Amino acid sequence: MNTVAMIALFAFPGLLFAIPAGWLSVWAEHKAVARMQRRIGPPMLQPFWDFIKLIGKRTPARSGIEANLLRLYPALSILSLLGALALLPVFPQNGHGFSGDGILLVALLELPSICFILAGFTSGSLFGEVGAVREAVLSVANNLVFLLAMVTLAVTQDTFQLAALGGAKLNPGHWIAVIGIVLCIPAKLRLNPFSTSSAEQEIYSGPLTEYAGAALGLWQMAHGLEWIALTGLVATLVMPLGAPWWAAAVLFVAISAALVLLYSIVAAATARFTLERSINFYWRWAAVLAVLAIVSTVCMRWHA
């Protein structure tokens, strides 16, 4: 592993940056939604103290539940998200990434969702199973658009290498694809209006209903990392190329923060969609956008 990859994995945008930034994103979303609802909201360090509190709790042993599997899922999610973060080309001019790392990124970003679904079924809770089914359906719905958008980006640059995907900014297909990815992120983060899988008023916490203590703390950490990985992906796709490293880092953080604010406004302004309406949104409306992006891109390539 070369130095650039080590820095990406352990420093920026990996472990050292992503964990506190993930907590900060979760706090910012909670705080922003609270202020829009005239509540004071949590203090800044609340997600950190929640994690410390949960790590220190002893989880009672329950019969009939495979506890090791339940612990494995959040750990696997964290590892896959750290891998995804390490792949993000924040400093593409440093020879970052390898051919096809975009495909690996898509897989690593999807693994937490799969773990979330498996956790729901493994927990043996009725609410967990209902939440897992909802997450699975929602995942199929939003991934159609997400994958089409990623393929569009790849077609524009003729490669799946992430460092090159942000290079076709003059192509309208690129921006339509980015909008498609932006539309998919609320569903991947389980935010309103796509929070059906963890609808607390209906099914408690969905797949996480049976979780407590350290395992729940790990899930919360994974959720924070999901914020950074997904908003960071959009940031790397819209950042101008060739910026000095410090400007790239500042832009990465600024764009991610702007997206956190945008999603907070959407979460505060919308009610939870039903599952059917969520599917309609992605397969009927967002998919049109994604198809338009890929068709326009293919046509442009064919024309050129």
Add this chain to the structure above:
Amino acid sequence: MNILKLILDNLRQGTVSYRLPHVHECTSNQYRGLIHNDAERCVGCAACAYVCPTAAIEVKRAGDNYSWSYDPGKCTFCSRCIERCRPNTLTMESKLPPLYSAQGELKTVLEMVRKRPAKPATPAVAAATAVASAAVNAAAKPATAALAPNPEPAK
């Protein structure tokens, strides 16, 4: 887009909630708060412990010594103890109890010596005492009358 206008209005108007812990202003002087016992005046009758529905007040005796304990964690602030306390040694605060994190953190234990009230005389002894005092008074009366000057001379 009414919801966006509502969000903007909310942001402009500021918050209506507050961060805990905070200083809460009691709006009533009849607020039912913590119970206090005046150890100087308590006679240790344990009537408060007897009427307490949740056993928040306990009185344990050991000879003339007794301990009076009060656990606010169990208290329902019904004030029955205060109504029953004859020497009126129990009082109730009219402010919020402080926040606490450990069970029994606000518990109060008072170690006291029982103050036995003066025993009232039994009816038979009282009657005999009354008769004896009446006889003493009757015997003393003429002498007293003879010694005393006539307050009102006959006209």
